[in-house]
Amino acid sequence: MAWWKYVSSRKIFWPLVALAVLMAFNLFFTPKFFRIEVKEGHLYGNVIDIIKNSAPIMLLAIGLTLVIATKGIDISVGSIVAISAGVVAMLLGGDLLGVPKYPIWIAMGTAILVSVLAGMWNGMLVSRIGMQPIIATLILSVAGRGIAMVTTNALIVWLYIKPFRIYGQGYLLGLPFSLYIIAVLLILTALVTRRTALGLFIEAVGINPTAARFAGINAKNIIFGVYAFSGFCAGISGLIVCSTVMSADGNNAGAGYELSAILAVVLGGTSLNGGKFYLLGSMVGALIVQTLTTTIYAFGVPPEIAQVVIALVVLVISLLQSGKFRTMIAGFFGKRELAI
Amino acid sequence: MKNWKKVLVLLVAVMVIFSVSAVAAPKQWVVGFSQIGSESEWRTADTKSVQDAFAGDPTFVLIYSDAQQKQENQIKALRTFIARKVDCIVFTALVETGYGPVLQEAKKAKIPVIMIDRDVQEADRALRLTIMGSDFVKEGEKAGTWLADYLKKQSMDDGKTPIDIVELQGTTGSAPAIDRKTGFANIMKQHANWQLTRSQTGNFTTSEGKAVMEAFLKADPKIQVLYAHNDGMALGAIQAIKEAGLQPGKDIIVIGVDGVKGAFQAIVAGEQNVTVECSPLLGPQAVQAVSDLRDGKKLPGRIWTIEGIFDASNAAAALPTRQY
Numbered sequence: 001m002a003w004w005k006y007v008s009s010r011k012i013f014w015p016l017v018a019l020a021v022l023m024a025f026n027l028f029f030t031p032k033f034f035r036i037e038v039k040e041g042h043l044y045g046n047v048i049d050i051i052k053n054s055a056p057i058m059l060l061a062i063g064l065t066l067v068i069a070t071k072g073i074d075i076s077v078g079s080i081v082a083i084s085a086g087v088v089a090m091l092l093g094g095d096l097l098g099v100p101k102y103p104i105w106i107a108m109g110t111a112i113l114v115s116v117l118a119g120m121w122n123g124m125l126v127s128r129i130g131m132q133p134i135i136a137t138l139i140l141s142v143a144g145r146g147i148a149m150v151t152t153n154a155l156i157v158w159l160y161i162k163p164f165r166i167y168g169q170g171y172l173l174g175l176p177f178s179l180y181i182i183a184v185l186l187i188l189t190a191l192v193t194r195r196t197a198l199g200l201f202i203e204a205v206g207i208n209p210t211a212a213r214f215a216g217i218n219a220k221n222i223i224f225g226v227y228a229f230s231g232f233c234a235g236i237s238g239l240i241v242c243s244t245v246m247s248a249d250g251n252n253a254g255a256g257y258e259l260s261a262i263l264a265v266v267l268g269g270t271s272l273n274g275g276k277f278y279l280l281g282s283m284v285g286a287l288i289v290q291t292l293t294t295t296i297y298a299f300g301v302p303p304e305i306a307q308v309v310i311a312l313v314v315l316v317i318s319l320l321q322s323g324k325f326r327t328m329i330a331g332f333f334g335k336r337e338l339a340i
Numbered sequence: 341m342k343n344w345k346k347v348l349v350l351l352v353a354v355m356v357i358f359s360v361s362a363v364a365a366p367k368q369w370v371v372g373f374s375q376i377g378s379e380s381e382w383r384t385a386d387t388k389s390v391q392d393a394f395a396g397d398p399t400f401v402l403i404y405s406d407a408q409q410k411q412e413n414q415i416k417a418l419r420t421f422i423a424r425k426v427d428c429i430v431f432t433a434l435v436e437t438g439y440g441p442v443l444q445e446a447k448k449a450k451i452p453v454i455m456i457d458r459d460v461q462e463a464d465r466a467l468r469l470t471i472m473g474s475d476f477v478k479e480g481e482k483a484g485t486w487l488a489d490y491l492k493k494q495s496m497d498d499g500k501t502p503i504d505i506v507e508l509q510g511t512t513g514s515a516p517a518i519d520r521k522t523g524f525a526n527i528m529k530q531h532a533n534w535q536l537t538r539s540q541t542g543n544f545t546t547s548e549g550k551a552v553m554e555a556f557l558k559a560d561p562k563i564q565v566l567y568a569h570n571d572g573m574a575l576g577a578i579q580a581i582k583e584a585g586l587q588p589g590k591d592i593i594v595i596g597v598d599g600v601k602g603a604f605q606a607i608v609a610g611e612q613n614v615t616v617e618c619s620p621l622l623g624p625q626a627v628q629a630v631s632d633l634r635d636g637k638k639l640p641g642r643i644w645t646i647e648g649i650f651d652a653s654n655a656a657a658a659l660p661t662r663q664y
Contacts, residue, residue: 032558039585049554096605154384156546156572158602169583245546245576247602251380252545296540297555303512303541 011269011276015284018267018317022291030299042171046298054290055168055178056081056237056244056254060261061268061282062182062189063119063233066226068265071206071274072126072133074227077234077261079144080118081254084238086151087111089159089248098160112235118144119231123224137227141258148250159246168244178240182283185236190279199277202226206274260289267317288317369634370401372421374431376458377409380544382598385664386457386620390430393623400627411438418442422449428630429453436461443467454629454639456622458515469633472625472643474618476516480523482616482649483567483595488527490593490613490651496564500533503564506556507539508549508577510569516618517541520569520597537563542573549573553580563592571596571603571615578611589613599650601662607655614651620664 007013026033026046036045060077067074088111093101100107118140125136170177193199201222204212209219237257242248266272267288268281292313296306319325371394375387387404394402403426407414411434421429422445429451433439439460446453447467455471465471491497507524510517521539528534538556542549549568556563557580566581568574574596581588588594588611596603599617606612622645629639650658 030559035558040583044584046555046558049551049558053551053554149378154378155381156600156602158575158605169579241547245550245579247546247575249546249572252543252547255545293551294555297552298559300538300540300559303509303539306541 011278012281012284014321015268015281015288018320019284019288019291022288022295022313026291026295026298030295033295033298038174041174042176043174046294048176050287050290050294051179052176052244053294054286055176055182056241057257057260057264057289058182058283058286059185059233059237059240060230060257061264061286062185062279063226063230064261064265065268065270065277065279065282066189066193066202067133067230068262068270068272069202069206069274069277070223070226071209071272072223072226073262073272074119074122074137074230075134075258075262076118076122076137076140076144077230077237078254078256078258079141079148080115080231080234081238081241081257082148082248082250082252083118083144083151084111084115084235085242085248085253086148086157086250087114088239088242089157090151092159092161092164094157094159096160098162100161100164104161104164108239111239112232115231115235115238116228117231119228119234120224122231123227126227127220127223145250148248148253152248152250154250156247156249159242159248164243165246166243168240168242169246181236181240185233186279186283193279198222203275203277206277261286263314264289267314267321269321368399368401369427369630370403370424371630372403372405372417372424372426372429372431374405374407374414374417374421374429376407376414376432376434378406379409381600381664382618382620386432386622389621389623389663390456390626391623393627397627397631400630407434409434411435415439415442418446422446422451425449426451428633430456430626430630432456433458433460440464440467452633454626454633456626457620470629470639470641470643472622472629472645474645474647476519476618477523477526479597479616479618479647480520481526482523483520483597483614484524484527486614486616486649486651487565487567487593487595488531497531497533499531503531503534504537504560504562505534505565505567506537506553506560506563508542508552508566508568508573509539510541510544510573512541512543514544517544517569524567542568542576544570544572546572546576548576550576550580553577554583557581557584557586565593565595567595569597571598571600571612574612574615575602575606578606582611599648599662600664601659604650604655604659604662607650607652608659610652614649615655616649617647619645619647 033046036043064074088107091102091107091110122137122140125131126133166177172180201217204217205219205222213219241253264285265282268285269278292310301309373390378384391404394400405417414434429446443464453468455468457473459471497503537560540552542552566577568577574594578588578594581592586592594612596612596615597618599615603612603615629643632639
């Protein structure tokens, strides 16, 4: 049983099990779920949709993983998505012939810059003023939607600029373009946090900020940094959201995304109590969240009960993740050695 | 401390006198308008339309109040209107319930109340004068009737071969979603071969409309008609149809509701077939109703918004005049 102990003690194991169970359900009960065709020169199928549609949540989850590792939380990311989408849409302009008002790179750069500033604002409130993270980011969560509305004049801005489509709808080598954006950001984040001491610092701050400070870690700057980074991730996410539907809707863009992203991080094995974080786990978590949504659509669950179904599945997955619960179940069946 | 209180009382007294005199001095009619907020661009267009229409008539003074999606704000605003003795109250109810007492107060003060767009609950309807707004059931019926005509014109419907229809619903439980579904279903009943193969909520948003349509297209490759409860979802679905290598508007007939500018542009481009108008431009009709009221005319218990239906035959001509 040594191999089992090794495999099941990996943090990524249980999120993968949950994802596999969801996929297995579809394999048996949703016809044609796994069929992949080639259309218009790219891969086409439900699985591709899951990857493509989970991109915005994955990006948010990368930033949130680090925030949650410091025992913080950022519930403003959904609003930052709307701000970023609004800024880029206003700078590109809704010209019917597809002529951008400002060059695309300036529009995108400005949107990301504004998002980083929003993240820095959160970071300042939490690290310098010492506000509780949920309150600090709640402020921007509410105000941010207002800012997004002001940016777009409370109208939905439609874009007709072809080159901008690639970020949310484009494909490279048959795969969604957004996948490559995530891969680059994920690899960079993993390198910076795992190949340097930064990751250890973040975890130290999350476990015990006072001890971390006495150990010579500048906890304030670390906390400030992770919120700014979360804003950065939300900014990129906003660009993809805007490009996916080629429009910016201050009211609805990114609405509720913060909760999906937090769920993704938690399902991925990072505890809300801070400390150890698992970037890859968060990505699997985001895939679980999106697979669940796509399954609801593809299987044809009536909208009246869809939310209840989602809640039940999330509950089961969360229980599956909990070591304590698994020990309890294993104890119940008298197989204690299976417990972790 | 005591002095401060006196100053405060004095200040309030002065303000009350001023406001009363401001209302009393001119012969203008003062109308209080309580809006629920600005949650969508439809609402923004609605607010602007009412404000502009009353501003355009010098015999009216409009007092505008935004409830910011809170009922207590709205009730507070209505009480302020009553205290200021406005001549007429125009308001959109945020929710159906809870307006009984404040409407009683308005009735006692003999201030007529005209509802716009969203009504109060059945029991309180005797307390308000009239309601003006769109008939969502009729919008669904119009969409169904348009489809029947179109299929007939294209000779696509022989009455026997099944027609596969998918539906993108609005926010689950909202009045427009329930009624637009009902209206369309009423027409479907008359066509035995029309079948609703899939129906799911897209929450009235473009991104969810797109995601749901993506899944529909994979599950059911022979979808012929898409009926979306608003244009936003239809526009999202159009992008999903294109990504599936199909031609929206040709391979799949696309029907939307609302009549937003984006839909008109899509109709002109041949990607959407039709939009059933649900006009937020209630201002001119509201001014008309209040004028009639001032002239002592009797208002009907229900005033329907004047709304059209736009497809390839008339969308291009109407596009430059669209305001929302």
